[in-house]
């Protein structure tokens with residue numbers, strides 16, 4: 001019998017809200033944030049902002065690339081192109097490092113006198129053998 005703990009899923013897969021493109025009827029994931037700087041008549045297209053700000057709009061790849069400035073406005077692109085979110089090269093090399101590390105020292109930092117008795121999501125339940 002497997003011990004199923006439904007509550008553990010919440011910890012194993014943290015909720016990560018996906019920001020959507022703010023254009024009407026567009027449901028694609030946002031990759032860029034467009035901010036209107038009214039004082040300079042400039043629309044700044046930059047990386048996706050962490051916080052939503054007034055006069056800023058999240059855009060998907062398509063809408064970011066097709067963006068045109070209103071008459072009399074200038075568009076400033078802070079990044080030459082936008083890519084849809086996914087593992088970045090940094091993430092992948094970090095993952096590779098972690099896998100190599102795990103292969104080298106699978107139980108590093110763990111005392112010898114404990115026994116794995118169960119799992120809760122990504123956590124292992126250990127029992128000390130001594131005593």
Ligand SMILES: [Zn+2]
Nearest residue numbers: 021026060063
């Ligand atoms: Zn869009």
